[in-house]
Amino acid sequence: MAIRLKIEQRVEVPKWLPPATSVGSVVAAFILGGLVFKFVGGKPLQALSFFYQAVFGSWGVFSDTLVKATPLIIIGVACAIAFKMRLWNIGAEGQFYAGAFGASMVVLIPIIPLDSPKFVVIGLMMIMGMIFGGIWGFIPGYLKAKYKVNEIITTLMLNYIIINWNNFWIFDQWSDRGFQMTATFNRVAWLPRLADYAKEIKAFSGVTLHLGVIFGIVAAIVVWWIFRYSRWGYEIKLIGDNPNAAKYAGINISKNIILAMTFSGALAGLAGMSEISGVVHRLQESISPGYGFTGIIVAWLAKLNPFAIIPVSVLFAGLIVAGREIQPAGLSFLLQGIILFMLISSDVLLRYKIRFVQVDEEKV
Amino acid sequence: MKGVTKKDLAQRMVGREVVFTVERSSHELGEVVVELENVSAINNRGLPALKDVSLSVRSGEILGLAGVGGNGQSELAEVITGLRQCTGYIAIQGEEISNFPPIKAIKQGVSHIPEDRTAVGTAPRLSLTDNTIMKGYRDKPIGDGWRINFQVAEDHTSVLKDQFNILAPSIHTPAGKLSGGNLQKLILAREINSEPKFLVAMQPTRGLDVGAIEDIRALLLEQRKNGAAILLISEELDEVLSLSDRIAVISEGKIMGIVDSENVDIDQIGMMMAGMEQERE
Amino acid sequence: MNLEIILHSGIATGSVLLFAAIGEIFAERSGILNLGVEGMMLLGAMAGFGTSLATDSAWVGLGVAILAGGLLSLAHGLVTIHFQADQVVSGLSLTFLGTGLALVLGEGLTGQTPPLLLDYNIPLLESIPFLGPALFKDHGLLVYAGYLFVPLSWFYINKTRPGLHLRAVGEKPAAADSVGVNVYGLRYLYVFVGGCLAGLAGAMISLSVAPGWYSSQTTSGQGWIAIALVIFAQWNPFRAALGGYLFGMLRRLILDLQGPKLLFGLVNPLYINSNYSFFLKMTPYVLTIIALIFGSRAIAKKRAGSPSALGIPYIRGERGQ
Numbered sequence: 015m016a017i018r019l020k021i022e023q024r025v026e027v028p029k030w031l032p033p034a035t036s037v038g039s040v041v042a043a044f045i046l047g048g049l050v051f052k053f054v055g056g057k058p059l060q061a062l063s064f065f066y067q068a069v070f071g072s073w074g075v076f077s078d079t080l081v082k083a084t085p086l087i088i089i090g091v092a093c094a095i096a097f098k099m100r101l102w103n104i105g106a107e108g109q110f111y112a113g114a115f116g117a118s119m120v121v122l123i124p125i126i127p128l129d130s131p132k133f134v135v136i137g138l139m140m141i142m143g144m145i146f147g148g149i150w151g152f153i154p155g156y157l158k159a160k161y162k163v164n165e166i167i168t169t170l171m172l173n174y175i176i177i178n179w180n181n182f183w184i185f186d187q188w189s190d191r192g193f194q195m196t197a198t199f200n201r202v203a204w205l206p207r208l209a210d211y212a213k214e215i216k217a218f219s220g221v222t223l224h225l226g227v228i229f230g231i232v233a234a235i236v237v238w239w240i241f242r243y244s245r246w247g248y249e250i251k252l253i254g255d256n257p258n259a260a261k262y263a264g265i266n267i268s269k270n271i272i273l274a275m276t277f278s279g280a281l282a283g284l285a286g287m288s289e290i291s292g293v294v295h296r297l298q299e300s301i302s303p304g305y306g307f308t309g310i311i312v313a314w315l316a317k318l319n320p321f322a323i324i325p326v327s328v329l330f331a332g333l334i335v336a337g338r339e340i341q342p343a344g345l346s347f348l349l350q351g352i353i354l355f356m357l358i359s360s361d362v363l364l365r366y367k368i369r370f371v372q373v374d375e376e377k378v
Numbered sequence: 379m380k381g382v383t384k385k386d387l388a389q390r391m392v393g394r395e396v397v398f399t400v401e402r403s404s405h406e407l408g409e410v411v412v413e414l415e416n417v418s419a420i421n422n423r424g425l426p427a428l429k430d431v432s433l434s435v436r437s438g439e440i441l442g443l444a445g446v447g448g449n450g451q452s453e454l455a456e457v458i459t460g461l462r463q464c465t466g467y468i469a470i471q472g473e474e475i476s477n478f479p480p481i482k483a484i485k486q487g488v489s490h491i492p493e494d495r496t497a498v499g500t501a502p503r504l505s506l507t508d509n510t511i512m513k514g515y516r517d518k519p520i521g522d523g524w525r526i527n528f529q530v531a532e533d534h535t536s537v538l539k540d541q542f543n544i545l546a547p548s549i550h551t552p553a554g555k556l557s558g559g560n561l562q563k564l565i566l567a568r569e570i571n572s573e574p575k576f577l578v579a580m581q582p583t584r585g586l587d588v589g590a591i592e593d594i595r596a597l598l599l600e601q602r603k604n605g606a607a608i609l610l611i612s613e614e615l616d617e618v619l620s621l622s623d624r625i626a627v628i629s630e631g632k633i634m635g636i637v638d639s640e641n642v643d644i645d646q647i648g649m650m651m652a653g654m655e656q657e658r659e
Numbered sequence: 660m661n662l663e664i665i666l667h668s669g670i671a672t673g674s675v676l677l678f679a680a681i682g683e684i685f686a687e688r689s690g691i692l693n694l695g696v697e698g699m700m701l702l703g704a705m706a707g708f709g710t711s712l713a714t715d716s717a718w719v720g721l722g723v724a725i726l727a728g729g730l731l732s733l734a735h736g737l738v739t740i741h742f743q744a745d746q747v748v749s750g751l752s753l754t755f756l757g758t759g760l761a762l763v764l765g766e767g768l769t770g771q772t773p774p775l776l777l778d779y780n781i782p783l784l785e786s787i788p789f790l791g792p793a794l795f796k797d798h799g800l801l802v803y804a805g806y807l808f809v810p811l812s813w814f815y816i817n818k819t820r821p822g823l824h825l826r827a828v829g830e831k832p833a834a835a836d837s838v839g840v841n842v843y844g845l846r847y848l849y850v851f852v853g854g855c856l857a858g859l860a861g862a863m864i865s866l867s868v869a870p871g872w873y874s875s876q877t878t879s880g881q882g883w884i885a886i887a888l889v890i891f892a893q894w895n896p897f898r899a900a901l902g903g904y905l906f907g908m909l910r911r912l913i914l915d916l917q918g919p920k921l922l923f924g925l926v927n928p929l930y931i932n933s934n935y936s937f938f939l940k941m942t943p944y945v946l947t948i949i950a951l952i953f954g955s956r957a958i959a960k961k962r963a964g965s966p967s968a969l970g971i972p973y974i975r976g977e978r979g980q
Contacts, residue, residue, distance in 0.1 A: 026547060054763060102747055163955045166694065166747070167887045171944040174880060178937040186934035243525050248515060255501040262461065262490070262498050263512045264481035314748065344762025351755030358749050362742035
């Protein structure tokens with residue numbers, strides 16, 4: 015009797031399999047990445063302990079991790095909306111910068127007097143951040159809807175464009191005494207953070223966790239609701255699965271492309287606002303260690319589920335925080351690449367299953 | 379084999395008596411539901427596909443369109459359902475639908491069983507429920523403004539699944555896993571659920587087994603009894619002959635002639651399909 | 660600012676782009692969309708540079724770079740052809756992977772000076788007034804190879820039998836399969852070719868055209884521009900090369916516009932405020948978008964264009980195919 019491998023199509027996917035592939039991909043990435051790291055002379059186990067510290071260590075470090083997770087959650091959710099429609103928004107990084115610019119305008123021009131109440135200033139910054147991020151999402155969306163221009167390339171090009179745009183203002187018009195950054199924002203423009211309440215609650219002293227994390231949670235809930243209960247969520251799902259069927263069903267695909275890209279861009283812009291208002295407190299050349307790109311991986315790893323995006327963002331934030339201690343810097347990029355690659359390779363397991371079949375020698 | 383008729387064979391395959399020749403009860407024909415006047419259109423390669431097509435269908439009538447494949451049938455279905463531009467005039471009960479996006483035809487009560495059930499009529503990775511509500515999700519009780527009530531949608535899908543005998547592990551199964559026959563039943567269930575005024579049925583029984591063919595044809599006839607106007611486009615001449623009240627023949631984008639099915643002359647149809655124009659009724 | 664230098668520089672930079680773009684043309688013509696070009700180019704740049712340093716031979720470095728690009732693309736091939744994963748996401752993951760690998764393995768290469776690919780002149784041709792020095796003088800051998808590669812690839816794709824198979828696999832794989840063409844095998848082959856060429860392009864940058872290793876700045880998005888070029892070129896190698904050379908000239912022009920003097924000794928008004936250079940830096944990317952718009956409109960108008968099966972996994976025996 016011989017045993018043979020038989021590969022056959024699955025009829026139904028067991029519920030535990032998709033999360034298992036996500037977890038498996040991360041584990042595989044750590045192993046492979048660790049090997050590469052070792053090859054270039056790094057200490058993978060030490061790096062792993064840094065990572066563990068970042069996520070499960072002291073509250074102070076965990077708070078740092080949560081602060082880094084905030085933009086990832088918002089961007090992850092932004093990407094999920096676009097990706098659900100198979101709209102490849104690779105421009106979240108640029109939309110982030112655009113949002114940061116819009117929010118900065120409020121403080122640096124200034125658009126309203128800086129002795130206005132805090133919630134007005136913050137509120138306006140949020141709106142400006144979403145408007146500018148939204149515009150940066152609208153442009154590739156419109157080009158795709160009207161001229162069928164590939165959105166991957168347009169969003170990528172727009173990333174480069176907005177960074178140069180911001181730099182002009184940072185280096186030139188808004189420069190602080192010739193330095194390559196703007197002056198620190200007036201405190202009215204700072205998002206409240208736990209450290210502000212250190213007087214009331216001693217434990218909060220030095221804890222930099224800011225209101226932005228609430229933006230992230232709210233965004234996740236909103237997008238979850240959109241996917242689960244709303245008409246628009248259903249239309250997005252349908253367009254993503256089969257645009258021909260969506261058109262046949264009477265859905266206006268152009269309108270939805272523009273809407274989804276604008277919405278996605280607006281959320282990414284909000285993340286930009288949150289970062290400069292809650293963390294950096296000024297506009298400068300470098301405000302993101304690639305949040306826009308990591309956010310893409312977060313969204314995929316979480317299989318576009320807004321609630322799963324939250325823990326996955328924390329995981330990747332832990333990597334970023336731990337990565338501060340690790341040389342070489344490219345390692346986190348490499349890890350993200352391996353995770354994504356493993357993830358899509360493992361998707362095949364969701365469609366096919368391997369069975370061991372006993373073959374009777376005589377029959378053959 | 380001696381004395382075995384087509385009917386006997388089919389019966390043994392399906393397990394019950396199969397009806398091949400359909401009884402066409404005489405019934406009242408209603409108002410004109412859909413009108414096409416001088417409709418012309420070009421195909422994807424830029425060549426003329428429809429040339430000056432004019433026809434109309436009444437409520438409670440099946441107009442069958444016979445013809446060799448590739449003579450403009452796809453394009454005809456597409457201009458009616460808003461998937462293709464055209465010149466000319468198409469209207470449902472006087473309301474023009476030509477050159478509007480598909481939603482206009484849908485709102486005017488046009489249902490469409492598409493030629494390509496997988497590429498156009500289905501979202502393969504989405505569940506049966508998601509596929510069933512594809513046309514009806516905007517209206518109550520499933521749709522309600524910004525929301526969709528998926529509980530109602532699922533109940534509704536379960537009912538349809540049983541009623542139409544759609545074989546699938548559950549209503550959550552991805553529609554792409556269904557066999558051709560079951561998928562077509564799903565699509566039919568969806569399209570007639572809205573009690574359409576006008577149903578465009580394109581190759582409704584292609585690739586299906588005998589039992590499914592019978593089911594689908596019976597469903598079409600039931601729709602006719604309920605007052606729907608049906609345009610049946612099929613490359614199976616038998617099917618067109620047995621189901622239709624009137625038969626139009628299309629050749630190279632032109633309607634060669636329209637005859638009453640009572641007095642149909644196969645030779646005449648054949649000549650029209652080959653491109654020889656005949657009289658119209 | 661000197662027109663001859665702009666042309667010369669344009670040819671050099673453009674050659675890099677044309678190799679990457681034509682590689683992508685091969686892959687896409689076979690039906691596989693490879694968006695990992697940027698990662699493969701960066702990996703090739705690093706692999707070429709690093710290997711040249713280690714082995715003291717630029718040519719060995721080039722060889723390893725080509726292989727590195729090819730191997731990475733085979734991973735993309737496996738996932739998209741056999742596992743039928745989504746080609747867009749797979750390509751993106753390879754961009755991350757290639758970039759990450761290049762950055763990690765390339766740590767410490769900045770500032771090193773390994774042997775480079777040398778420049779040569781072509782006798783006789785270099786004496787042609789104006790065009791001669793720009794096209795045939797002081798260029799790496801690969802640039803000259805590019806001049807031949809363009810017509811050769813056009814000829815291969817459009818006038819030879821294997822080229823016909825290539826196009827068939829990308830347009831109607833089911834039909835090609837039914838007449839015995841090995842669809843899977845050919846797709847693997849051309850994805851590999853595309854990856855090799857991307858690796859070559861990368862090594863061309865770090866070993867010849869703009870020597871050095873500057874982390875991700877080494878390629879700074881040229882892989883994406885090459886992909887955009889493919890659309891702009893409507894999958895035609897001649898147009899890809901033309902677009903590449905034009906783009907290269909543009910880059911040089913932008914660099915020159917940041918200097919103090921313009922043509923004919925005129926003072927450069929843009930030099931007044933050096934920060935205006937940021938707007939100049941935007942220009943290549945803005946122009947890429949504009950080129951894409953024109954390319955996409957032309958494709959829509961002609962109704963011809965992208966290979967019909969591009970991006971769609973071929974599954975033998977699938978219903979409806």
